Amino acid sequence: MKILKVKNYEQLSKAACDIVTKKIKNIEHPVLGLATGSTPEGLYKCLIERYEAGEITFANATSFNLDEYVGLDETHPGSYQYYMKDKLFNHINLPAERAFVPSGTDEDLQAHCEAYEDKIKKAGKIDIQILGIGINGHIGFNEPGTSFDSRTHVVELDESTREVNSRFFNSLDEVPTKAVTMGIQTIMDADEVVLIISGENKADTVLAFMESEISEEFPASILKKHPNFTLIVDEPAYSKVPDNIAAE
């Protein structure tokens, strides 16, 4: 595990943007694994700026998003399809037919999950997977207790996750109870994984991550076993980690 400690959210977004930019420039047909939530917004702004400046192109890229709420389609402002269009896809030249986000409205969600895995396989592999983390250690929507062997599947969301994410909805009642998410094994199969964590409200989560044994009770802990994993964390998020916890 490599840890990149940076001062603030701006530097965190730039550090993640530099890593993704390098991949895009060095790989002929890059396959990007993308995340939603508040944390990657700065990364997406930076990628848009570099695209607009002519520094990078997404013409040969493919992307796969981590997750989507069950029951929300792309017209719902709380859906991740809407988020991705709004925050990134509408502003770059990534071909729409290669910008994959799981569907939360497919009639046969089980078949959809299997087809999503097949699409990733067909694309080769995910070259770089961007991740955020939930306060309970979830990655994608893989809540505590999810098998490390899991592939894309339908999950029941933890109440704590629904509460935290209710800020994107008018009320808690509107937050779906289920989601489709890439599995933990799907994430671990990526060539490179970058976890970005920012802000004081994630300080307990970062401490729990740093102290965690590898356990399905704290899904992100498995990332410590990934051969090419970088944690990018800002000072407020790292503020509770004592000096005696070694950062490799």
Ligand SMILES: O=P(O)(O)OC[C@H]1O[C@](O)(CO)[C@@H](O)[C@@H]1O
């Ligand atoms: O960046 P945020 O908004 O804290 O979200 C953290 C994580 O939660 C999710 O949005 C799912 O709840 C993940 O996809 C994301 O990485």
